[in-house]
Amino acid sequence: MKTENNNETRTSDRKRVFQIPAGYELERLARDLAEWLKTDQGMETEVIPLKEGRLIQGKASGGRLSRLIHRKAESLHVALIPSESRVTVWLGQGDWTDPEKPENSGKFRLRHMFSYARETAESVVETAATGISDLWTGSETADAVFEFVGRQIADQFRAISGGRAEEIDSRLSRYVESRSAVESAWMAGYLQSGEILLAWLQTDSRPPNHPNAEWRFLMTTERSALAGFSDEGFAALQELAQSRMAVTDAFGKDTVTLGGAEWRTRFSNDMLFQEIAPLSVPGPLDRLYQAARLNIIHRDKDRDPLRYGRDLLHHLVTLSGDPLHTLTRMYVDHLAETDDPEPALFHSVTLTPEWLTLTRALPAEVSGDRLHRWAESWKLSPWNRIGLAGLIQDAAPDSAVHAELILPLLNRARSDLKKENRTRRLMADIRYAQALGRVGKQPEAVRLLEERLSELPDETLADLLPAPDADLTKGEGGQLMRVRMLELLVDLRGVPDTDDVDTLRALGVLQPLVPERLRRLRTAADGPVRDRADTVLNLLESGGLGTASTEVPPQGSASPLSPEDIQGRIRHPASREGTAIHKLQGMLAAKKVPDHSSLKSFAKRVTPENHPEVASAISDGTVLFRMSSVEAYIAFGDLDTGIRGYEAKPSFILIGGNHFETESPVFMTPAELRFLIGGELAHIKFGHERITSREVWEGVFDKALTFVELVPVVGAYLSKLGRFGRMAGQATEMAKKVGNVKQYVFHAQNMLTTTQDIYRRKSGTAPAVRKRTEEEDLVGAFRVMQLTADRAGLILCGDPGAAVRAIFKSSPALLPDLPTAEQYGLFAFLSRTDDRGALMYQELAVRVAALFSFYLSEEYQQLKATGYSFS
Numbered sequence: 001m002k003t004e005n006n007n008e009t010r011t012s013d014r015k016r017v018f019q020i021p022a023g024y025e026l027e028r029l030a031r032d033l034a035e036w037l038k039t040d041q042g043m044e045t046e047v048i049p050l051k052e053g054r055l056i057q058g059k060a061s062g063g064r065l066s067r068l069i070h071r072k073a074e075s076l077h078v079a080l081i082p083s084e085s086r087v088t089v090w091l092g093q094g095d096w097t098d099p100e101k102p103e104n105s106g107k108f109r110l111r112h113m114f115s116y117a118r119e120t121a122e123s124v125v126e127t128a129a130t131g132i133s134d135l136w137t138g139s140e141t142a143d144a145v146f147e148f149v150g151r152q153i154a155d156q157f158r159a160i161s162g163g164r165a166e167e168i169d170s171r172l173s174r175y176v177e178s179r180s181a182v183e184s185a186w187m188a189g190y191l192q193s194g195e196i197l198l199a200w201l202q203t204d205s206r207p208p209n210h211p212n213a214e215w216r217f218l219m220t221t222e223r224s225a226l227a228g229f230s231d232e233g234f235a236a237l238q239e240l241a242q243s244r245m246a247v248t249d250a251f252g253k254d255t256v257t258l259g260g261a262e263w264r265t266r267f268s269n270d271m272l273f274q275e276i277a278p279l280s281v282p283g284p285l286d287r288l289y290q291a292a293r294l295n296i297i298h299r300d301k302d303r304d305p306l307r308y309g310r311d312l313l314h315h316l317v318t319l320s321g322d323p324l325h326t327l328t329r330m331y332v333d334h335l336a337e338t339d340d341p342e343p344a345l346f347h348s349v350t351l352t353p354e355w356l357t358l359t360r361a362l363p364a365e366v367s368g369d370r371l372h373r374w375a376e377s378w379k380l381s382p383w384n385r386i387g388l389a390g391l392i393q394d395a396a397p398d399s400a401v402h403a404e405l406i407l408p409l410l411n412r413a414r415s416d417l418k419k420e421n422r423t424r425r426l427m428a429d430i431r432y433a434q435a436l437g438r439v440g441k442q443p444e445a446v447r448l449l450e451e452r453l454s455e456l457p458d459e460t461l462a463d464l465l466p467a468p469d470a471d472l473t474k475g476e477g478g479q480l481m482r483v484r485m486l487e488l489l490v491d492l493r494g495v496p497d498t499d500d501v502d503t504l505r506a507l508g509v510l511q512p513l514v515p516e517r518l519r520r521l522r523t524a525a526d527g528p529v530r531d532r533a534d535t536v537l538n539l540l541e542s543g544g545l546g547t548a549s550t551e552v553p554p555q556g557s558a559s560p561l562s563p564e565d566i567q568g569r570i571r572h573p574a575s576r577e578g579t580a581i582h583k584l585q586g587m588l589a590a591k592k593v594p595d596h597s598s599l600k601s602f603a604k605r606v607t608p609e610n611h612p613e614v615a616s617a618i619s620d621g622t623v624l625f626r627m628s629s630v631e632a633y634i635a636f637g638d639l640d641t642g643i644r645g646y647e648a649k650p651s652f653i654l655i656g657g658n659h660f661e662t663e664s665p666v667f668m669t670p671a672e673l674r675f676l677i678g679g680e681l682a683h684i685k686f687g688h689e690r691i692t693s694r695e696v697w698e699g700v701f702d703k704a705l706t707f708v709e710l711v712p713v714v715g716a717y718l719s720k721l722g723r724f725g726r727m728a729g730q731a732t733e734m735a736k737k738v739g740n741v742k743q744y745v746f747h748a749q750n751m752l753t754t755t756q757d758i759y760r761r762k763s764g765t766a767p768a769v770r771k772r773t774e775e776e777d778l779v780g781a782f783r784v785m786q787l788t789a790d791r792a793g794l795i796l797c798g799d800p801g802a803a804v805r806a807i808f809k810s811s812p813a814l815l816p817d818l819p820t821a822e823q824y825g826l827f828a829f830l831s832r833t834d835d836r837g838a839l840m841y842q843e844l845a846v847r848v849a850a851l852f853s854f855y856l857s858e859e860y861q862q863l864k865a866t867g868y869s870f871s
Contacts, residue, residue, distance in 0.1 A: 021189055055077060057075045150184050153185040172311075173198065190227075192222065198219045202266055216229060226261060226263065238261060243280065288319075292332070293378065306335065382412070385428075389431050398438065423481075426452055426456070462480075464846065472511075504525070508521045518540070532856055565866070570792050570795070571686065603639075617670075634660065653681075666815065668809055672803075672809065674802075677793070800851060807847065
């Protein structure tokens with residue numbers, strides 16, 4: 001039937017032909033349809049028996065339909081006419097038939113109904129200017145009627161076949177286009193038990209002898225076919241023999257051949273046919289796998305194909321014992337949990353019992369080449385290949401067969417990353433070297449690691465700025481990539497019952513707060529290396545810090561260190577010339593030196609007669625570090641605690657008088673004093689003019705080396721740094737208004753808490769590999785100044801225990817904790833956390849770790865041997 005509305009001509013569908021199963025209950029369908037029209041459409045309904053079939057008529061109870069439709073055309077009629085294995089559903093308008101009048105029963109003539117309905121509709125259009133015929137035919141309501149009938153027939157197909165339904169929702173598939181109600185009902189009858197629909201695509205070809213029908217391409221886990229449908233319903237079926245699908249790419253519509261048949265695609269789906277060509281592989285398991293893979297790798301931003309592919313893989317794993325299918329399912333499970341298009345999935349996986357079982361079972365049925373091809377087919381990024389190899393390797397770290405399995409995977413990742421990402425390439429090389437060692441290729445693995453160690457980028461800032469939650473006593477933070485390479489070299493270079501001492505020493509230097517590192521070094525080494533490892537290990541253990549000697553250290557003669565040693569070994573590596581930290585230090589010079597002539601009013605000058613231990617330390621230090629004479633003064637009053645160095649003419653050091661009072665809690669032994677004096681000499685030597693008013697910032701400086709220390713020094717520079725800049729301005733103004741030093745320290749410490757929170761949030765939310773911020777560079781600049789000073793102090797002192805005690809005693813914030821550290825040892829003390837799980841002393845841990853690293857290093861040994869040694 002054609003109607004015209006707004007000069008537009010369109011054909012309104014008025015019948016559908018549905019396939020029906022054997023034993024189909026037509027009466028039940030009629031009752032269900034009448035009930036649906038009543039409850040869903042709000043109609044009065046009646047079911048009327050016909051000579052062949054049933055007539056369901058529905059009449060609107062009021063509203064627009066009653067006002068517009070002529071009285072003789074006020075009802076909807078749906079006729080169900082069965083014929084063999086089909087039922088034709090007619091839809092139209094006509095008179096309301098009174099079922100109580102027997103002359104109407106069984107005498108319904110469909111053509112009269114539609115003829116009269118058309119005439120009536122045309123009359124209404126003319127009088128009411130509305131396309132009333134579209135109220136039922138070709139409208140949403142008509143579509144809903146056909147949709148309902150299709151669902152009911154499909155449900156009966158499933159009920160008759162024992163309640164079978166599609167196990168997977170194929171509507172989510174990228175390769176299943178929308179189906180009409182007729183097609184869905186037919187599909188319910190066509191699919192066999194356990195068969196899953198994988199593809200349903202429209203074509204631009206027609207079945208023979210059916211000019212009004214079009215082929216639909218159908219592929220399931222079991223079969224391939226062409227099914228023909230017209231506007232009215234099912235028309236034809238052509239089953240296709242198992243064979244490879246070929247798609248001839250063309251400009252526009254492609255040509256597809258499969259199983260002896262040929263057809264043309266539509267403009268809109270030619271790429272879909274090209275993608276599903278691999279689905280023509282024989283075997284339901286292979287088809288399931290390929291269908292899942294194709295949906296996922298071609299999903300773009302649509303998550304429905306990902307859900308469909310995931311469901312297919314879960315079903316596949318229940319049917320297959322192939323561990324590679326299980327690996328695929330677990331990979332896709334993780335993929336489904338993220339919106340990141342390039343997620344580092346295998347790096348976020350923990351070795352749960354399920355993963356352990358899988359990765360240990362893989363080599364039994366999967367070869368390295370097959371695993372490599374699998375990664376290729378799933379388009380795994382090089383980073384995910386490295387992560388997968390790591391999972392397999394970590395599940396069985398000593399297994400040669402597991403190492404053999406991942407070698408092709410790692411080799412391809414290394415090749416892909418050769419010019420792209422140095423850090424990730426190093427990760428691949430580390431894994432590759434470990435695998436080489438497991439398969440008996442130790443020399444090749446050693447050569448690779450030695451080459452990469454020589455190329456390793458500078459990681460010293462990782463020691464200065466660990467993540468806020470990095471516990472250095474557990475080996476967290478710091479130069480982890482270098483640590484991993486050295487660990488491997490220990491294993492690869494070692495011979496039975498003999499460890500590689502040089503490599504163990506390098507590991508101890510990198511992680512000096514990890515007792516196991518020191519125990520292994522102490523066992524393997526001899527001479528001074530063993531003795532120093534033993535010294536540090538004792539300091540980490542309980543009671544080790546409480547054994548300070550009050551005797552004056554034995555004296556010898558000091559020799560000037562070479563300028564190369566001073567600049568290249570005393571300086572912390574992160575502050576040496578050319579580094580980012582070194583460049584920043586030049587911005588920080590803004591210190592006002594007290595008037596030298598006024599010192600006599602509150603300080604007493606040190607002489608060899610009144611304080612020989614101090615005079616000796618300053619004399620030795622100035623010789624060692626090639627400095628001109630430096631004066632020392634014992635300060636009293638407000639400056640009776642702490643030690644401060646000033647670069648002037650002449651340079652001088654102020655030492656608080658309390659450090660010489662034996663009854664004072666901050667009394668210092670000669671060795672402790674030598675450590676602090678050596679540090680102040682280094683500050684003067686290297687121009688560490690880092691604080692505007694040393695007295696003001698002493699409390700903050702000692703509490704924790706954080707960003708707040710920079711506030712009064714580089715306020716202009718900090719103005720570029722957002723919230724930090726605003727805080728800098730506030731502090732500068734505060735310095736002008738607050739005259740009392742102690743009050744300023746109080747205010748500054750309040751600001752410290754706020755700044756620490758900001759810094760902690762910034763660091764805590766950052767990714768593992770990220771660009772440093774300006775704030776972190778500045779924090780590092782201040783921190784490395786102190787670490788450089790500590791190195792100089794240790795050279796002058798020679799006693800790491802005295803150095804650590806001096807750090808506690810010179811810090812008002814740390815002094816109350818010294819008894820705890822003495823009782824429990826530095827290892828337990830530095831690993832303490834608060835009730836929220838946050839590390840309490842990470843700043844101190846960074847400083848102590850750097851001190852112990854230097855003490856254990858070859859640099860320290862050479863400096864002590866050439867520059868200064870006690871007789």
